[in-house]
Amino acid sequence: MWYKRETGSGRPLILLHGLGMSHAAWNPVTPLLSPARRVIAFDIAGFGRTPPLVDGIVPTVANLVDGLEQSIQAMELERPVDIAGNSLGGYMALEAARRGLARTVVAISPAGLWRAHPPPHVKHVIASMRLMSKTFPRVVRGAMRFALLRELLLSVPLSAGSRRMPVSDARRAVADLAASRACEATFEHTRAPFSCGCHITVPITVAFGERDWILPKGSWHRDRLPAHTRWLEPPGWGHVPMWVDPVGVAQLIIDGTSHGM
Numbered sequence: 001m002w003y004k005r006e007t008g009s010g011r012p013l014i015l016l017h018g019l020g021m022s023h024a025a026w027n028p029v030t031p032l033l034s035p036a037r038r039v040i041a042f043d044i045a046g047f048g049r050t051p052p053l054v055d056g057i058v059p060t061v062a063n064l065v066d067g068l069e070q071s072i073q074a075m076e077l078e079r080p081v082d083i084a085g086n087s088l089g090g091y092m093a094l095e096a097a098r099r100g101l102a103r104t105v106v107a108i109s110p111a112g113l114w115r116a117h118p119p120p121h122v123k124h125v126i127a128s129m130r131l132m133s134k135t136f137p138r139v140v141r142g143a144m145r146f147a148l149l150r151e152l153l154l155s156v157p158l159s160a161g162s163r164r165m166p167v168s169d170a171r172r173a174v175a176d177l178a179a180s181r182a183c184e185a186t187f188e189h190t191r192a193p194f195s196c197g198c199h200i201t202v203p204i205t206v207a208f209g210e211r212d213w214i215l216p217k218g219s220w221h222r223d224r225l226p227a228h229t230r231w232l233e234p235p236g237w238g239h240v241p242m243w244v245d246p247v248g249v250a251q252l253i254i255d256g257t258s259h260g261m
Contacts, residue, residue, distance in 0.1 A: 001074040002067060003049035005041045010036025013082045013257060015041040016068070016089025017110075018240060019187060020126065020177040022048030025086065026055040027169065028242050032250035035255075037082075042071065046182025047064065048157065059186040061088075061112065061189050061194075065095045071099070079103075080202070082257040086192060086240060087214075089109050091204075094225070097200045104203045109212050109239045112194035113220035115218035122214055126187060133178035155242055159238025160211045169243060204229045205256035209237025230256070 005023045009028050017025040023041035033039045045067045046052035046059060057063050071079060080103035083092035090110025096102040111118065133140050143149040147163035150170050154162035158173070165173075177183070204225060208215065210233050222231065234241070234248060242249050 002006060002045065002071040003043040004071070005030075006039065006145070007031075007125065008037050008039045010037045011082065012077050012208070013037040013039050013084065013253070014072070015039060016044060016083065016092050017047070018087030018109075018204040019049065019091055019172065019190075020130065020180050020183050021240075022046070022176045022249050024169070024172050024176065025240065025242060028034055028246035029250050029253070033245060033253060034108060036254070039196050040075075042068070044068075046186055047180050048176060050183040052185075053073065053215050055208075058189045059124055060189045060192075061095050062089055064186075064190075065081050065092050065099065065101070068092060068096065069099075069101055081160070083252045084108070085110065086242070086255065088186070091190065094197055094200075094204070097202050098195065098197045099206060102202055104205075104257045106205045106209050106253045108241065108252070109207040109209065109215055110194075110206060110220075111190065111215070112192075113224050114193055114215075115250035116193060119215065119219050123187065127155075127181070129174070130180075130183060137178060140174050144174065152235055154217070156213045158240040159209065159244045161236065161238070161244040162215075162230055165243040171261075195236045196223050198216065198223075198227075200226050203256065203259045205232065205252065206230070207232040207234055207237070207252055209239065209241055 026041045026058040034111040035119045043050040083093040083102045084106040086108045090107030094107045
């Protein structure tokens with residue numbers, strides 16, 4: 001079963017992080033969700049404390065969702081279940097909805113809504129950040145002490161406003177990226193666009209921040225999802241907005257998963 005951090009009580013809510021991150025990406029938000037929900041933040045296979053998929057199984061979105069479903073079964077959670085995800089985690093949440101595994105979905109800056117492949121700059125941003133964090137860990141760790149450097153280094157991959165991240169969280173984010181055991185393989189095998197989800201019937205909320213510089217407007221298309229999808233463009237949010245606006249992210253998730261409560 002995948003590693004998880006579980007807090008709170010109530011109806012289960014699964015949180016899925018983005019590429020190169022871990023369950024810790026949700027740390028600013030979980031205290032706002034756990035008073036009313038049983039919050040389960042997973043480390044996706046190959047990231048954080050969860051090992052990569054077993055040999056011979058490539059980390060496609062379909063195979064990652066298989067792993068997610070196995071973890072849900074191992075926890076004996078009632079299905080379908082509410083799922084919120086960011087970036088790669090948002091892509092996985094949409095795939096879970098397409099399979100009938102999700103009760104509701106909140107997808108924040110989800111990957112996979114591009115026409116054929118992700119924007120070319122995405123690979124270079126991830127590769128450069130990963131190279132820096134692996135090759136010069138002490139330098140990058142030291143840089144995270146300074147708000148201006150956090151902003152310069154993290155505005156594109158995470159979000160404008162990253163200067164507001166606590167130093168410990170910024171250091172954890174770059175350490176998670178450096179330690180990822182399946183980062184490159186997962187990126188290469190999740191480049192295919194999301195299969196048409198037009199027949200999904202469960203409530204879906206999709207939010208792309210107006211300052212998302214990883215996946216700008218040209219890389220997502222509404223025709224991939226059903227007409228009832230709720231689309232939002234929160235002001236000030238970047239690609240990973242949990243540290244910039246934890247209250248807004250929590251409220252988005254609460255609103256998007258409240259149907260039928």
